[in-house]
Amino acid sequence: MIVPQTMTEMWATMGSTIASFMFISAIIHQYCPYEVRLYFGKYTQRIMSFFYPYIKISIHEYAGDRLKRSEAYAAVEAYLSINSSKCAKRLKAEMAKDCSNLVLSMDEYERVKDEFQGIQVWWVSSKVMPPLQSMYPQQERRYYRLTFHKRYRGVISEVYLKHVMQQGKEIRVRNRQRKLYTNGSGNKWQIYKQTMWNHIVFEHPATFDTLAMEPAKKQEIIEDLVTFSESKDFYARIGKAWKRGYLLYGPPGTGKSTMIAAMANLLNYDVYDLELTAVKDNSELRTLLIETTSKSIIVIEDIDCSLELTGQRNKKEEKSPDEDKEKSEKETGKEHHKEETSSKVTLSGLLNFIDGIWSASGGERLIVFTTNYVEKLDPALVRRGRMDKHIELSYCSFEAFKVLSRNYLRLEAHPLFDKIESLMKETKITPADVAESLMPKSPLDDAEKCLSHLIQALEEAEEATEKADKDASRQNAQAATKAAEGRAKEDAAQPQENSH
Numbered sequence: 001m002i003v004p005q006t007m008t009e010m011w012a013t014m015g016s017t018i019a020s021f022m023f024i025s026a027i028i029h030q031y032c033p034y035e036v037r038l039y040f041g042k043y044t045q046r047i048m049s050f051f052y053p054y055i056k057i058s059i060h061e062y063a064g065d066r067l068k069r070s071e072a073y074a075a076v077e078a079y080l081s082i083n084s085s086k087c088a089k090r091l092k093a094e095m096a097k098d099c100s101n102l103v104l105s106m107d108e109y110e111r112v113k114d115e116f117q118g119i120q121v122w123w124v125s126s127k128v129m130p131p132l133q134s135m136y137p138q139q140e141r142r143y144y145r146l147t148f149h150k151r152y153r154g155v156i157s158e159v160y161l162k163h164v165m166q167q168g169k170e171i172r173v174r175n176r177q178r179k180l181y182t183n184g185s186g187n188k189w190q191i192y193k194q195t196m197w198n199h200i201v202f203e204h205p206a207t208f209d210t211l212a213m214e215p216a217k218k219q220e221i222i223e224d225l226v227t228f229s230e231s232k233d234f235y236a237r238i239g240k241a242w243k244r245g246y247l248l249y250g251p252p253g254t255g256k257s258t259m260i261a262a263m264a265n266l267l268n269y270d271v272y273d274l275e276l277t278a279v280k281d282n283s284e285l286r287t288l289l290i291e292t293t294s295k296s297i298i299v300i301e302d303i304d305c306s307l308e309l310t311g312q313r314n315k316k317e318e319k320s321p322d323e324d325k326e327k328s329e330k331e332t333g334k335e336h337h338k339e340e341t342s343s344k345v346t347l348s349g350l351l352n353f354i355d356g357i358w359s360a361s362g363g364e365r366l367i368v369f370t371t372n373y374v375e376k377l378d379p380a381l382v383r384r385g386r387m388d389k390h391i392e393l394s395y396c397s398f399e400a401f402k403v404l405s406r407n408y409l410r411l412e413a414h415p416l417f418d419k420i421e422s423l424m425k426e427t428k429i430t431p432a433d434v435a436e437s438l439m440p441k442s443p444l445d446d447a448e449k450c451l452s453h454l455i456q457a458l459e460e461a462e463e464a465t466e467k468a469d470k471d472a473s474r475q476n477a478q479a480a481t482k483a484a485e486g487r488a489k490e491d492a493a494q495p496q497e498n499s500h
């Protein structure tokens with residue numbers, strides 16, 4: 001055997017070996033039967049990989065599960081959409097699913113170079129055509145192939161691929177169209193649906209900038225939310241599911257629903273608006289929860305209207321008809337009480353929903369309850385750990401009014417502000433009523449006109465409060481007089497009884 005003396009000789013020997021090997025494989029491929037070709041092909045791969053210093057990793061669009069697009073493929077696609085749009089020469093533009101903008105990605109058979117910690121890697125997008133003789137129409141199978149030198153196997157497989165997945169997921173979250181999910185009452189087609197949730201595109205314009213609230217309180221809430229969204233490692237370290245409960249309470253029209261929209265817009269989360277009264281039982285509640293995805297807010301509005309949860313259902317029968325009437329008047333505009341009787345979700349079912357093991361699947365979720373009557377809620381439901389943060393949304397303060405005037409009228413200051421400030425100290429008015437007053441009622445209405453509408457509303461509210469106070473004190477006085485009269489009658493009856 002001739003042993004090569006120099007590098008040049010070594011390369012020449014290797015080259016001629018590969019050439020003769022390829023020549024033999026071509027002959028076998030041409031003339032030999034299928035079994036021999038298969039056997040030879042297996043060894044060809046092994047011999048080639050011995051000389052070939054590169055490693056290839058393929059990521060297929062439909063790996064394993066043929067119905068569901070692979071998460072890894074989607075992440076690589078997103079990662080390369082940023083990278084390849086800078087350096088690839090052939091790109092394809094597609095309308096993103098549920099989205100109005102075009103998304104660029106590498107065209108088929110295009111190759112781009114990427115660099116990571118000084119290591120060069122190459123990505124190629126490719127596809128496998130379906131067999132022609134197949135009985136059923138089949139789609140082409142697309143995949144990405146990553147190539148890198150075998151000396152970087154460790155870094156690429158342990159660090160680079162993780163980096164690609166993480167970046168790709170982040171890009172997808174940034175680009176995605178957020179959704180508002182609702183659980184309607186089940187219909188007969190429900191069984192054919194893949195999910196129990198219906199969804200529409202979430203496009204609420206509310207932000208924390210437009211939310212009327214004291215700046216310090218607002219800032220505290222923003223910081224709390226941002227800290228939560230960045231605390232994945234912290235929650236993992238302390239062994240707690242990555243979720244946080246918020247209880248928003250306050251009178252109607254103080255911005256509870258608006259704040260939920262602002263939260264979703266701040267964190268870029270989906271919203272699951274859970275209509276508890278439409279949920280048949282605890283197991284349906286669990287199914288709904290399992291179907292929620294990460295980076296979402298699960299909202300249960302007006303939780304006090306679910307009688308079973310407040311323990312009111314049993315008491316209901318004991319109440320007088322007058323009390324019932326008063327209650328239904330209070331809840332005008334909220335339709336839940338009509339359907340309550342059909343829902344069998346129990347308090348313990350809801351508590352399991354909040355802190356049971358199912359709630360940990362998926363991670364990164366906010367659970368938000370809203371109520372007008374915080375005092376009615378069962379203490380078990382609102383204790384810290386379940387509802388971690390209690391936020392009171394109350395009547396409009398002067399600071400909150402300034403936010404609304406900035407948004408609605410583009411006004412930072414005005415001579416009428418002083419009057420508004422002093423009226424606001426004495427009167428309770430909701431931000432919803434302030435917002436309504438600041439809306440121009442005709443095209444001719446200027447800022448001053450809108451402010452005078454507000455002053456008028458404040459004065460009317462003040463009069464109404466005074467009248468209500470007077471009525472209340474008159475009623476109290478009447479009740480006191482009646483009680484005194486009753487006592488006097490009893491006292492008068494006492495000696496007669498004794499005289500018998």
Ligand SMILES: Nc1ncnc2c1ncn2[C@@H]1O[C@H](COP(=O)(O)OP(=O)(O)OP(=O)(O)O)[C@@H](O)[C@H]1O
Pocket residue numbers: 210211212213250251252253254255256257258259371372393431432433435
């Ligand atoms: N704090 C606020 N900042 C800005 N706008 C507000 C605020 N509060 C209320 N509004 C305005 O009033 C309207 C009603 O508010 P929202 O629906 O958020 O009240 P709510 O507290 O959820 O009431 P309810 O208890 O009846 O559900 C909103 O569309 C919004 O325009």
Ligand SMILES: [Mg+2]
Pocket residue numbers: 256257258301370
């Ligand atoms: Mg609301």
